[in-house]
Amino acid sequence: xxxxxxxxxxxxxxxxxxxxxxxxxxxxxxxxxxxxxxxxxxxxxxxxxxxxxxxxxxxxxxxxxxxxxxxxxxxxxxxxxxxxxxxxxxxxxxxxxxxxxxxxxxxxxxxxxxxxxxxxxxxxxxxxxxxxxxxxxxxxxxxxxxxxxxxxxxxxxxxxxxxxxxxxxxxxxxxxxxxxxxxxxxxxxxxxxxxxxxxxxxxxxxxxxxxxxxxxxxxxxxxxxxxxxxxxxxxxxxxxxxxxxxxxxxxxxxxxxxxxxxxxxxxxxxxxxxxxxxxxxxxxxxxxxxxxxxxxxxxxxxxxxxxxxxxxxxxxxxxxxxxxxxxxxxxxxxxxxxxxxxxxxxxxxxxxxxxxxxxxxxxxxxxxxxxxxxxxxxxxxxxxxxxxxxxxxxxxxxxxxxxxxxxxxxxxxxxxxxxxxxxxxxxxxxxxxxxxxxxxxxxxxxxxxxxxxxxxxxxxxxxxxxxxxxxxxxxxxxxxxxxxxxxxxxxxxxxxxxxxxxxxxx
Amino acid sequence: xxxxxxxxxxxxxxxxxxxxxxxxxxxxxxxxxxxxxxxxxxxxxxxxxxxxxxxxxxxxxxxxxxxxxxxxxxxxxxxxxxxxxxxxxxxxxxxxxxxxxxxxxxxxxxxxxxxxxxxxxxxxxxxxxxxxxxxxxxxxxxxxxxxxxxxxx
Amino acid sequence: xxxxxxxxxxxxxxxxxxxxxxxxxxxxxxxxxxxxxxxxxxxxxxxxxxxxxxxxxxxxxxxxxxxxxxxxxxxxxxxxxxxxxxxxxxxxxxxxxxxxxxxxxxxxxxxxxxxxxxxxxxxxxxxxxxxxxxxxxxxxxxxxxxxxxxxxxxxxxxxxxxxxxxxxxxxxxxxxxxxxxxxxxxxxxxxxxxxxxxxxxxxxxxxxxxxxxxxxxxxxxxxxxxxxxxxxxxxxxxxxxxxxxxxxxxxxxxxxxxxxxxxxxxxxxxxxxxxxxxxxxxxxxxxxxxxxxxxxxxxxxxxxxxxxxxxxxxxxxxxxxxxxxxxxxxxxxxx
Numbered sequence: 002x003x004x005x006x007x008x009x010x011x012x013x014x015x016x017x018x019x020x021x022x023x024x025x026x027x028x029x030x031x032x033x034x035x036x037x038x039x040x041x042x043x044x045x046x047x048x049x050x051x052x053x054x055x056x057x058x059x060x061x062x063x064x065x066x067x068x069x070x071x072x073x074x075x076x077x078x079x080x081x082x083x084x085x086x087x088x089x090x091x092x093x094x095x096x097x098x099x100x101x102x103x104x105x106x107x108x109x110x111x112x113x114x115x116x117x118x119x120x121x122x123x124x125x126x127x128x129x130x131x132x133x134x135x136x137x138x139x140x141x142x143x144x145x146x147x148x149x150x151x152x153x154x155x156x157x158x159x160x161x162x163x164x165x166x167x168x169x170x171x172x173x174x175x176x177x178x179x180x181x182x183x184x185x186x187x188x189x190x191x192x193x194x195x196x197x198x199x200x201x202x203x204x205x206x207x208x209x210x211x212x213x214x215x216x217x218x219x220x221x222x223x224x225x226x227x228x229x230x231x232x233x234x235x236x237x238x239x240x241x242x243x244x245x246x247x248x249x250x251x252x253x254x255x256x257x258x259x260x261x262x263x264x265x266x267x268x269x270x271x272x273x274x275x276x277x278x279x280x281x282x283x284x285x286x287x288x289x290x291x292x293x294x295x296x297x298x299x300x301x302x303x304x305x306x307x308x309x310x311x312x313x314x315x316x317x318x319x320x321x322x323x324x325x326x327x328x329x330x331x332x333x334x335x336x337x338x339x340x341x342x343x344x345x346x347x348x349x350x351x352x353x354x355x356x357x358x359x360x361x362x363x364x365x366x367x368x369x370x371x372x373x374x375x376x377x378x379x380x381x382x383x384x385x386x387x388x389x390x391x392x393x394x395x396x397x398x399x400x401x402x403x404x405x406x407x408x409x410x411x412x413x414x415x416x417x418x419x420x421x422x423x424x425x426x427x428x429x430x431x432x433x434x435x436x437x438x439x440x441x442x443x444x445x446x447x448x449x450x451x452x453x454x455x456x457x458x459x460x461x462x463x464x465x466x467x468x469x470x471x472x473x474x475x476x477x478x479x480x481x482x483x484x485x486x487x488x489x490x491x492x493x494x495x496x497x498x499x500x501x502x503x504x505x506x507x
Numbered sequence: 508x509x510x511x512x513x514x515x516x517x518x519x520x521x522x523x524x525x526x527x528x529x530x531x532x533x534x535x536x537x538x539x540x541x542x543x544x545x546x547x548x549x550x551x552x553x554x555x556x557x558x559x560x561x562x563x564x565x566x567x568x569x570x571x572x573x574x575x576x577x578x579x580x581x582x583x584x585x586x587x588x589x590x591x592x593x594x595x596x597x598x599x600x601x602x603x604x605x606x607x608x609x610x611x612x613x614x615x616x617x618x619x620x621x622x623x624x625x626x627x628x629x630x631x632x633x634x635x636x637x638x639x640x641x642x643x644x645x646x647x648x649x650x651x652x653x654x655x656x657x658x659x660x
Numbered sequence: 661x662x663x664x665x666x667x668x669x670x671x672x673x674x675x676x677x678x679x680x681x682x683x684x685x686x687x688x689x690x691x692x693x694x695x696x697x698x699x700x701x702x703x704x705x706x707x708x709x710x711x712x713x714x715x716x717x718x719x720x721x722x723x724x725x726x727x728x729x730x731x732x733x734x735x736x737x738x739x740x741x742x743x744x745x746x747x748x749x750x751x752x753x754x755x756x757x758x759x760x761x762x763x764x765x766x767x768x769x770x771x772x773x774x775x776x777x778x779x780x781x782x783x784x785x786x787x788x789x790x791x792x793x794x795x796x797x798x799x800x801x802x803x804x805x806x807x808x809x810x811x812x813x814x815x816x817x818x819x820x821x822x823x824x825x826x827x828x829x830x831x832x833x834x835x836x837x838x839x840x841x842x843x844x845x846x847x848x849x850x851x852x853x854x855x856x857x858x859x860x861x862x863x864x865x866x867x868x869x870x871x872x873x874x875x876x877x878x879x880x881x882x883x884x885x886x887x888x889x890x891x892x893x894x895x896x897x898x899x900x901x902x903x904x905x906x907x908x909x910x911x912x913x914x915x916x917x918x919x920x921x922x923x924x925x926x927x928x929x930x931x932x933x934x935x936x937x938x939x940x941x942x943x944x945x946x947x948x949x950x951x952x953x954x955x956x957x958x959x960x961x962x963x964x965x966x967x968x969x970x971x972x973x974x975x976x977x978x979x980x981x982x983x984x985x986x987x988x989x990x991x992x993x994x995x
Contacts, residue, residue, distance in 0.1 A: 049716050050716060
């Protein structure tokens with residue numbers, strides 16, 4: 002089981018062929034991460050048949066490197082075009098995109114990549130040291146615990162408020178309603194499909210996000226004329242060094258993001274909720290929360306640290322228990338079986354070279370990865386210099402490809418357009434988009450977990466209070482829910498003026 | 508602004524009405540093993556209708572009279588939206604590659620007034636690269652039409 | 661608006677060109693059929709599950725041993741318990757380039773949701789394997805035999821503290837088996853549906869449910885690590901593989917004969933040309949005979965069961981009836 006095998010692992014990770022495979026995987030991953038809709042899971046699935054001719058050690062390094070690449074790459078379009086390349090990059094758009102519009106795209110990208118790396122490194126160290134121990138903690142999380150985490154993510158984020166509360170509520174409701182369309186796995190019934198085959202798949206989160214954020218943002222920004230803002234981005238590698246000088250200031254946010262990400266990631270919970278939660282906390286604890294949403298570097302650091310920490314941590318249950326912590330891990334798990342390995346607790350004993358080679362490659366992969374993406378920061382930032390009449394159709398085509406690739410379904414491309422118009426109208430009418438997106442991503446998971454819990458308790462809600470872990474998390478979540486109500490009251494009690502609502506998170 | 512607010516709220520209420528209808532079919536009660544399929548949709552839709560009703564009242568009482576979008580703002584927005592919608596429509600019939608070639612070419616010429624040479628070069632090379640990357644390299648099938656079928660795909 | 665109108669002449673020209681090609685393409689039918697473009701391999705389930713694994717394994721073996729001149733591209737269409745995938749294939753009438761891997765949702769999805777499709781819409785190609793089901797409990801529980809476990813289930817059937825059976829999805833194979841157990845033995849479980857088989861087994865390891873009827877491959881690693889315990893196999897005979905041989909059948913363990921096997925088979929698009937079907941049968945047979953595929957079957961305790969043609973059709977027909985009966989008895993048919 003032991004950590005003494007890490008030397009063996011590094012020996013494997015440093016084999017020239019494996020280093021080469023890592024670079025190939027990372028490059029592909031970055032491309033796949035940039036393309037919205039074509040996520041890490043698709044990328045890994047696509048490459049899977051190609052790994053048959055490789056030894057399993059190299060195959061897993063190729064697939065995990067691709068996954069790290071996708072984690073890094075997801076930030077690029079979020080910052081440049083407000084289009085999250087991956088679900089966990091949605092929160093990165095909140096401040097990354099405003100930064101790019103202010104001409105600080107290079108700084109935002111550097112911040113995003115660096116935080117990604119910090120998060121990944123943190124999780125990798127924890128995995129190296131505590132893998133088997135942590136696996137047992139993951140097992141403690143059944144449906145009630147998973148529901149309480151979803152609930153906490155939601156309450157922490159929604160409480161950030163701002164704008165018209167009624168319109169926020171409508172956004173949330175719409176997100177939950179869209180999430181409910183399709184098959185209800187608890188009863189096996191089709192909901193709100195009205196016999197239309199296309200509706201059976203439901204509304205995919207990523208399609209909605211491409212439309213609402215990406216297309217919607219283009220429509221909104223061209224109101225002032227057919228051009229893109231933010232061209233004045235720094236074009237050389239100096240911007241990387243300059244950004245690095247200010248980043249240590251956010252050490253608290255880094256640490257918080259690491260812990261949130263790792264904690265959410267190593268059991269089914271996921272990188273996306275982690276990024277939202279980290280963003281929420283960064284804003285809550287910040288001395289100047291009003292700057293969030295307007296291009297604050299800390300607002301990029303927080304979600305990216307957590308997302309990448311969670312993404313790496315998602316590998317832990319896969320290695321130690323044979324359960325996928327993320328959709329991408331689920332595909333890799335299939336790969337393990339196809340390569341003739343038996344995923345699960347025995348892997349550490351039976352195939353120490355495989356497991357420790359994989360863990361060591363997490364270090365090498367992420368170090369190579371961050372150097373690669375940082376070296377390309379000027380190049381990525383230069384994309385904004387492409388003339389408007391070329392860039393616009395290019396973005397639309399990429400968005401269309403991404404929407405299609407999610408389910409190989411043409412209807413999703415139409416949804417993308419409709420969501421684009423919806424995003425434009427909602428933004429103009431001050432309906433916040435972020436709660437809608439969060440509700441859409443959490444809706445399905447949360448409802449399933451809630452109903453599974455209720456089935457387990459034969460209909461009694463007390464299950465969320467009587468199970469210790471679920472009870473604590475639920476209590477914290479409830480606290481955040483009532484916080485917006487309590488805060489002004491508390492301030493008045495202390496004789497301080499209440500801080501007005503700040504429009505932010507979208 | 509007021510009119511747009513009212514219309515949006517009305518559309519959302521209508522949508523919630525449809526959801527409500529289906530929720531009732533699915534059963535909105537609380538069974539022995541927790542809520543039935545329609546329970547959550549029912550309450551979501553009900554609260555949605557109520558909230559939208561309040562938004563309608565708010566808008567009627569103190570909605571701003573400023574226009575939702577001015578003519579000057581709308582023109583460029585439509586200049587982006589219509590070609591994009593056209594591209595999606597053409598994709599439905601001719602596949603993504605042909606549609607994106609036509610779309611990129613048209614847009615570059617119409618909005619950007621780029622030279623024909625640049626238009627041709629980009630509108631042909633971008634779909635070609637896309638094709639190579641997705642169909643050949645990543646083995647991700649994208650929508651194809653009669654042209655690709657003619658080429659043997 | 662100019663943008664949309666301009667392509668229409670192109671479209672006419674192209675469709676003429678396209679139809680010329682199609683009529684021309686039908687001529688060389690004399691030679692044995694071979695694919696000339698990539699094959700779409702539909703998985704009516706999500707990525708990472710049993711069907712998905714097998715599809716990707718077949719695709720990978722075909723690629724590794726150069727068994728097909730064109731790649732098999734695996735496409736997941738899992739919406740509506742697989743209905744999305746089946747409807748997609750159903751819509752590809754006469755297409756020689758679309759195949760689909762099926763699991764029990766071939767029967768259960770139309771029966772439970774009323775989505776209009778039937779296996780008769782598709783072209784049967786080959787049955788690759790049959791998947792077993794095993795009754796599992798957590799290894800830390802005191803139940804050493806199915807009898808001991810079932811006795812406790814029976815005792816607690818009436819109260820508010822019923823034993824919890826975890827399974828994949830609702831009104832699908834796991835729940836069908838659970839209902840069979842309940843009806844045959846006169847007891848009651850609380851059935852907790854999860855999204856995938858791996859998740860089910862993990863919930864068993866974490867003691868969030870009391871038992872599961874997982875496929876062997878979904879639980880095997882936890883078993884080897886001493887976390888779960890198999891009590892009985894839902895088949896008429898023991899699993900021949902040495903590791904699994906010691907597990908009694910349900911009949912031996914509980915005295916009632918409940919057996920259920922899940923189809924892992926391949927179908928083609930409706931009215932697929934005969935020579936294309938023959939080519940696919942040849943391909944799948946070659947895949948089936950590779951050591952990699954054999955190893956996959958034995959590792960996962962899947963029953964090797966390659967068959968084609970009339971025998972395959974007969975098996976599917978019988979199983980359709982079986983599912984109808986079982987689901988009617990369990991009250992799972994669409995009302």
